[in-house]
Amino acid sequence: MANETAQKIGPVILLGPPGAGKGTQAKRIAEHYDIPQISTGDLLREHVSRGTELGLKAKAIMDRGELVPDELLFGIVADRLNQADCERGFILDGFPRTAGQAGWLDVFLEREFFEKSEKCTPVVIRMDVDYTQLLLRICDHDGFKLIQRNDDREEVIRPRLEAYEIQTRRVADYYQSKGRLIALNADRPIEEVSAEIFDVIDRHASRQFVSGRAKPE
Numbered sequence: 649m650a651n652e653t654a655q656k657i658g659p660v661i662l663l664g665p666p667g668a669g670k671g672t673q674a675k676r677i678a679e680h681y682d683i684p685q686i687s688t689g690d691l692l693r694e695h696v697s698r699g700t701e702l703g704l705k706a707k708a709i710m711d712r713g714e715l716v717p718d719e720l721l722f723g724i725v726a727d728r729l730n731q732a733d734c735e736r737g738f739i740l741d742g743f744p745r746t747a748g749q750a751g752w753l754d755v756f757l758e759r760e761f762f763e764k765s766e767k768c769t770p771v772v773i774r775m776d777v778d779y780t781q782l783l784l785r786i787c788d789h790d791g792f793k794l795i796q797r798n799d800d801r802e803e804v805i806r807p808r809l810e811a812y813e814i815q816t817r818r819v820a821d822y823y824q825s826k827g828r829l830i831a832l833n834a835d836r837p838i839e840e841v842s843a844e845i846f847d848v849i850d851r852h853a854s855r856q857f858v859s860g861r862a863k864p865e
């Protein structure tokens with residue numbers, strides 16, 4: 649939105665299982681605030697399609713629906729977040745997926761990112777959905793029209809959901825323990841979920857920044 653291009657947002661982190669609509673909401677947030685949407689899945693798929701060494705290593709792991717190891721990921725995430733278009737804010741989609749990644753991100757923000765961008769608390773939003781409905785929806789058994797990617801098959805989805813259950817819950821716990829987690833019900837129409845997310849981000853930004861500048865101490 650043109651009148652909001654000057655607004656400082658800071659880092660926004662979206663958590664939720666595959667199929668919860670993270671990608672859709674991340675895209676809507678990116679458009680609404682004119683900030684980049686950083687999807688680690690997309691960054692990795694770009695490497696796969698370019699046939700880079702990293703892409704070749706990541707492909708087999710992604711095809712199995714497993715998590716790509718941190719040593720392959722951190723470099724590409726840091727490079728992307730260090731680009732100038734992230735300074736006013738960015739929305740992370742699909743990262744962090746583990747407590748280790750969340751810890752790394754905090755250190756990266758403190759040591760590198762906030763060196764050139766005003767320090768603020770990242771907004772962390774968890775999109776909650778019913779697990780059984782989710783599996784049905786992703787596997788396209790309940791009449792939802794879906795664009796399925798190659799890896800969206802039940803045998804791939806199930807381990808992804810299990811990985812989500814085991815590992816991502818720890819990410820939520822990590823942010824919860826720091827009092828930063830905002831959970832919302834994502835089993836609602838897309839526009840309704842977006843409206844609540846925008847409200848959360850607006851209130852967070854207005855507490856952190858005044859007219860696009862960091863609030864004085």
Ligand code: AMP
Nearest residue numbers: 688689709710713714715716742743745
């Ligand atoms: P996504 O598009 O977010 O569903 O990601 C697709 C695949 O990329 C995942 O199944 C993982 O193999 C890999 N991937 C994406 N983000 C991460 C992450 N933060 N940590 C580890 N692997 C990831």
